[in-house]
Amino acid sequence: MSTGRTEDADGVRTLPRTLAEDLRGRDDAALSALLRARPDLVHPVPADLSQLATRSSTRASVIRALERLDRFSLQVAEALAVAADPCAPQELQALLGVDQDPDVAAAFDPAVAALRDAALVWGEPERLRLVRTARDVLAPAGGQPGPTGLGPLYADAGAGLSPTRLQEILADAGLRSTHDQVSALAALSALFADRKRADALLAQAPEGARGVLSKLTWGPPFGATPPRAVRAEDARTPVEWLQACGLLLPAGRDAVVLPREVALHLRGGLAHRQVQPVAPEVRAARTVDPEQADHAAAAQAFTAVRTVEEAMDLWSTESPTVLRAGGLGVRDLRRAAQALDLTEPHAAFWLELAYGAGLVAPDGEVDEHWAPTPAYDEWLRRPVAERWLLLARTWLAATRVAALVGTKDAKDKVLPALGSGLDRTLAPELRRDVLGLLAALPRGSAGDAASLTARIAWQLPLRGGDLRDQLVAWTLAEAEDLGLTGRGVLARFAAPLLDDDETTTLSRLAPLLPEPLDQVILQPDLTAIAPGPLRTPLAQTLAVAADVESKGGATVYRFTPDSVRRALDAGRSAAELHAFLAEHSSTPVPQPLTYLVDDVARRHGRLRVGAASAYLRCDDDALLDELLADRRAAQLRLRRLAPTVLAAQADPAAVLTQLRTMGYAPAAETADGDVLITRPDARRTPPRTPPTPVPDGPPPVTTGLLAAAVKAIRAGDRAATVTHRAPTPGPLPRTPAAETLATLQTAVLTGDAVWIGYVNADGAASQRVIEPVRVEGGFVTAFDQVHEEVRTFSLHRITGVAELADDEA
Structure with a gap:
């Protein structure tokens, strides 16, 4: 750990007077630790250490750094905020009760080191200083209590008292009079720093005074009572006596406040009622056979893929409209949930997951609808394990939280599925944290939800609040x-995903997944049994030709006249249906099913319904006579136009529906007299990009960029004294593009500097000595030794590259 000392021009070690001087005294490893802990400081790279110190002290950056602290590190920072500035380690240890708890003693030095690494604490080890902005955040000015519940110091709380009143308080507290306000308040502060004298004063308190103080000791330190300027001998109540002796001071017209020094005395010198140096242990709720857990997870993974597939197939033909403000309507969500046999929250989860994976999107038409994207068709062609992997990877990275669907935003508006307002930047980090804690449990242990919530609350005390606790519960349910x-x-195949090892995940998951079947069992009672998951084409065709009767370990389909007619309406002929059934049946096709298909096909299309308002056409005039005589057709108001034609006073859709209800099998026909195929084409959107997760601050800093950033910051500090190294004068180096790329990539791996020729956008040519950090996307990120900063160069503008001579390197 850095000592916090710097050297002057003569090499003499001096105490740092500012945060910038403290940073200047840190080595490169310490600066790297700072930039790694606070990546917002790297974007853009500071010009020098003074700019780094300024940027790290801004309120936004400090709050972001505080939010990254665990509970105990935060409590150390809070104690520093109410301590003297600078603070001796012994004083800070007393505020935390180090001598009372060995766990606190063990965690103290690592916590201080973490605060120093994050540049929230600076100064030499014997004189710790909390960054002023952090002090303002954790111990607000104006007398407002901070997280410790401590009120203002005597110097601040008594600033508004008159000199006469201060002398009266000193006298009643048994102190000597002073000549000015500052010394009077200092005397009161010193009184409560002396435990023996403070106890002697409190021993004189009337009955009930201790009870009043106990209510304010641990905060909030304010009491709702009008201040009174009374002497101790005239006090009629415990509150008046406390005011007379200066244990309570005025805090406005209708309130009093307990000064910080008094509260610390009553607390025994502790800044917190309870210090939490050790993270709560995650308990196991139960133990499960690991193999059974893996198989259960794999079965659910398969179900997840099938559920998304069913939802997308549904929207391929029945695409719901996009709300004017974006999102999915409540009725459309309810309709999807009913079709998928799910609850509405579960349906919202799967639809949000498909949306995040880029499988569904608005189609962009004037009358905009939600529909599957071309990426969905590509997804269908992949193995089931790869399809699941996309869903799992999407969920881990998504900032959209499906569980918020149906709740209200700050403007009291209901948040719709697939709409805006569902992003929560904490979600991806918390999901990984929860799964990481499950991975750390003994194999086969299921984590206890309450202990997981407590552990996450300790790790992220300032982030999320109630939402954080809800996200833990939602993460457990969604992961299942x-x-x-x-x-x-946690499944064995899921654990590698936390390290982004997708290859291992696929190799472990694939053997556990059921092999999709290409056969069903046809039975004489007009049902088909699928003893396991079916291949996608078979499942899609069966869904048209039969109705799903039950789901579970085996799916039961039932063939009915309506379902067979539906297949005929979709363009299938009777011969095609017979061939399909024979091909995919593991047993001979039952005769009743063959008769059903032939019977419906024979009657299908004998009646033709077209648009006049509507008309019926049939070559069998006896069938038309039967219709005219049927009372159930009265609402259609039929009349004969010709021996084989009836007119109806209803639209064609209503006529088709009524005739099918009556047991007929009519077919719609086009204006040319052909049978109208009612199979809708699968709706697809144009190519769409999945929604981008809302980042929680800047991305993590890569190792290469970190080294270059530290070098650039150091260079900025010594820019005035260090002689720049310029490339040797001469023509620009010229090399083929492939050789240029290979040399630069090699330099990234070795860390060597190279000489390049570069032509900027204005056509001006120059020579540079650079240390490449990253080569990707047609650009080179490198430390430019001439300008001493990190720059990005376009590959196509580099004329060539050459290695530096030994005397230049």
Whole structure:
């Protein structure tokens, strides 16, 4: 750990007077630790250490750094905020009760080191200083209590008292009179720094005074009572006596406040009622056979893929409209939930997951609808394990929280599925934290939800609040639905995803997934049994030709006249249906099913319904006579136009529906007299980009960029004294593009500097000595030694590259 000392021009070690001087005294490893802990400081790279210190002290950056602290590190910072500035380690240890708890003693030095690494604490080890902005955040000015519940110091709380009143308080507290206000308040402060004298004063308190103080000791320090300027001998109540002796001071017209020194005395010198140096242990709710847990998770993973597939197939033909403000309407969500046999929250989760994966999007038409994207068709062609992997990867990175669907925003508007307002930047980090804690449990252990919530609250005390606790519960439920966990246990195939090892995930998951079937069992009672998951084409065709009767370990389909007619309406012929059934049946096709298909096909289309308002056409005039005589057709108001034609006073859709209700099998026909095929084409959107997760601050800093940033900051500090190294004068180096790229990539791996020729956008040519950090996307990010800063160069503008001579390197 850095000592916080700097050297002057003569090499003499001096105490740092500012944060910039403290940073200047830190080595490169310490600066790297700072930039790694606070990546917002790297974008853009500061010009020098003074700018780094200024930027790290801004309110936004400090708050972001405080939000990254665990509970105990934050409590150390809070104690520093109410301590003297600078603060001796012994004083800080007393505020935390180090001598009372060995766990606090063990955690103290690492916590201070973490605060120093994050540049929230600076100064030499014997004189710790909290960054002023952090002090203002954790111990607000104006007397407002901070997280410790402590009120203002005597110097601040008594600033508005008159000199006469201060002398009266000193006298009643048994102190000597002073000549000015500052010394009077200092005397009161010193009184409560002396435990023996403070106890002697409190021993004189009337009955009930201790009870009043106990209510204010741990905060909030304010009491709702009008201040009274009374002497101790005239006090009629405990509150008046406390005011007379200066234990309570005025805090406005209708309130009093307990000064910080008094509260610390009453607390025994502690800044917190309870210090939490050790993270709460995550308990196991139960133990499950690991193999059973993995198989349960894999089964659910398969179900997850099938559920998304069913939802997208549904919207391929029945695309709901996009709300004017964006999102999915409540009725459309309810309709999707009913079709998928899910609750509305579950349906919202799967639709949000498909949206995040880029499988569904608005189609962009004038009358905009939600529909699958071309990426969905590509997704269908992949193996099931790869399809699941896309869903799991999307969920881990998504900032959209499906569980918020149906709740209200700050403007009291309901948040719709697939709409705006669902992003929560904490979600991805918290999901990984929860799964990481599950991975740390013994194999086969399911994490206890309450202990997981407590652990996450300790790790992220300032982030999320109630939302953080809700996200823990939602993460556990969604991980189970998605198949990352089985019976609460993190699956063995899911653990590598936390390290972005997708290859291992696929190799472990694939053997556990059921093999899709290409055969069903046809039975004489007009049902078909699918004993397991079916291949996608078979499942899609069966969904048209039969109705799903039940789901579970095996899916039961039932063939009915309506379902067969639906297949005929979709363009299938009777011969095609017979061939399909024979091909995919593991047993001979039952005769009743063959008769059903032939019977419906024979009657299908004998009646033709077209648009006049509507008309019926049939070559069998006896059938038309039968219709005219049927009372059930009265509402259609039929009349004969010709022996084979009836006119109806209803639209064609109503006529088709009524005739089918009566047991007929009519077919719609086009204006040319052809049978109208009612199979809708699968709706697809143009190519769409999935929604981008809302980032929670800047991205993490890569190792290469970190080294270059530290070098650039150092260079900015010594720019005035260090002689710049310029390339040797001469023509620009010229090399083929492939050789240029290979040399630069090699330099990234070795860390060597190279000489390049570069032509900028204005056509001006120059020579540079650079240290490449990253080569990607047609650009080179490198430390420019001439200008001593990190720059980005376009590859196509580099004329060539050459290695530096030994005397230049």
